[in-house]
Amino acid sequence: AAAAAEEKTIVIGLAADSGCGKSTFMRRLTSVFGGAAEPPKGGNPDSNTLISDTTTVICLDDYHSLDRTGRKKEGVTALDPRANDFDLMYEQVKALKDGVAVEKPIYNHVSGLLDPPELIKPPKILVIEGLHPMFDSRVRDLLDFSIYLDISNEVKFAWKIQRDMAERGHSLESIKASIEARKPDFDAYIDPQKQYADAVIEVLPTQLIPDDNEGKVLRVKLIMKEGVKYFSPVYLFDEGSTISWIPCGRKLTCSYPGIKFNYGPDTYFSNEVSVLEMDGQFDRLDELIYVESHLSNISTKFYGEVTQQMLKHSDFPGSNNGTGLFQTIVGLKIRDLFEQIVAERAAAAPVGAAAKA
Ligand code: ADP
Ligand code: G6P
Structure with missing residues (x-):
């Protein structure tokens, strides 16, 4: 049934x-x-x-x-x-x-x-x-x-090396070869799916360190489609403006190469999107609260929930950078979407349906 x-x-x-x-x-x-x-x-x-x-x-x-x-x-x-x-x-x-x-x-x-x-x-x-x-x-x-x-390929390569060389004993050459072998099919069948995504988390090498090729410090973009039902994009300071923000200073400890945020509207595969970008990494995760307090529409249930989630899973890869931050925020947005759909259905349910539940 x-x-x-x-x-x-x-x-x-x-x-x-x-x-x-x-x-x-x-x-x-x-x-x-x-x-x-x-x-x-x-x-x-x-x-x-x-x-x-x-x-x-x-x-x-x-x-x-x-x-x-x-x-x-x-x-x-x-x-x-x-x-x-x-x-x-x-x-x-x-x-x-x-x-x-x-x-x-x-x-x-x-x-x-x-x-x-x-x-x-x-x-x-x-x-x-x-x-x-x-x-x-x-x-x-x-x-x-x-x-x-x-x-991005550079970062994928760095992660694969870390995992397959350090943990599985593969050689650098064999890792390179396996990435190359997958690339044509990846480009043909996997990559094109991103045009349909409501949210894309794009992971790129940092721009804060000239010619960085270590792949340790990351620049991460959260690309959010506009006009998606039950999903209102996150913003920094002022919705729809274009903003560049360096939070390091009195309230946030940053060692080299620092942290930089960018926010603004853009187009992505001819869709209107909002993009939030973080380059660099946090030295002290508890200070993330300072960044969190400047973000809006993050769908938290209480002040500091993003920071709390990040601290709770500080051992997961990416906890000190934009990958962990944006994954956490997308998780909160999905919880919000779920709750909105459930609330809407309950309101639309025929009289008497509530009594059965
Ligand atoms: P998948 O499920 O897609 O295969 P995993 O989550 O198991 O990927 O991650 C695979 C490996 O990639 C991890 O063991 C780690 O080495 C690396 N990795 C994943 N996410 C990150 C991240 N945000 N930052 C750094 N390394 C990461
Ligand atoms: C899974 C993974 C693929 C990977 C495959 C290994 O299906 O999702 O990404 O390529 O396993 O395939 P193989 O033919 O090398 O065993």
């Missing part, structure tokens, strides 16, 4: 290449929703799903139609649409949105095989994260909000 309108699942899409911070973002997001999401209990230990009271996060790799051997044989990458089953993705996301449980396949990242399916019940909030949440127009139309994590 389909759910009543006021119980319908809200669907969020999060797109990015692998190794670009999706799971870190998910941890920040579910924390804002009020509880860490965990793998399903008693199920396949290699399940990619995360579940909390309110939120279920599914990984779109589970819709690979070709397993690792199949991809090798056909000579296609996981990024190629031919390696993915968009019909099934659409059917199942639609079913969940309509309040119907599904038997979702599991792509086992350890074995590279498709495992027997797992039961997914309709949550309040469904997040679909992976390579292609906005690729298929039918799936895209089911999304209530969409986010694209746009990590």
Whole structure:
């Protein structure tokens, strides 16, 4: 049976290449929703799903139609649409949105095989994260909000080196080769999805250090589409103005190379957007409250909530820079969007529906 309108699942899409911070973002997001999401209990230990009271996060790799051997044989990458089953993705996301449980396949990242399916019940909030949440127009139309994590090549390279060389023992050459090998399909199938995103977090090398190539200090842009229902962009000082702000001084400690914010209107793929940019990093996370107090429309429930969230997860990558700050803010905006939709549905529900609840 389909759910009543006021119980319908809200669907969020999060797109990015692998190794670009999706799971870190998910941890920040579910924390804002009020509880860490965990793998399903008693199920396949290699399940990619995360579940909390309110939120279920599914990984779109589970819709690979070709397993690792199949991809090798056909000579296609996981990024190629031919390696993915968009019909099934659409059917199942639609079913969940309509309040119907599904038997979702599991792509086992350890074995590279498709495992027997797992039961997914309709949550309040469904997040679909992976390579292609906005690729298929039918799936895209089911999304209530969409986010694209746009990590520039320089930064992607720096992160991969850090992870694959330091933690997995790969060589510099092999990391370079694997990024190069993915690039044509990334450019063809993944990157174009950013034009559809309601919010894009773009991560670039700093401009505060001339010719920096370390990729440690980052310039991060939060690109927010105008005119999206239930989503009003964040602003700095004065909505719609163009502002450049260096908060370092008496109230904020900054060591080299400092911090710089920019804010203003812009266009992005012919859409009107507001862009908030932070270059540099915080020395002391508790002083973030000073920056937070100058931002408006951040959808906090109390003064200092952004700073509190950032302090709570100071061990997550990106906590001292714009990646963590903007991921946290987007999490708050999604909570706000969810609450607005729920409130609107409750108000529109027929008389007597409230008594049943
Ligand atoms: P994904 O889920 O997209 O594969 P993760 O969130 O697991 O990505 O992050 C992969 C790796 O990328 C992390 O282990 C870390 O090394 C690096 N990383 C991710 N986000 C950041 C960030 N904001 N700042 C620095 N490094 C990051
Ligand atoms: C998953 C990831 C892809 C990655 C693939 C590995 O599907 O989302 O980004 O490329 O696994 O594929 P491979 O064919 O190298 O095992």
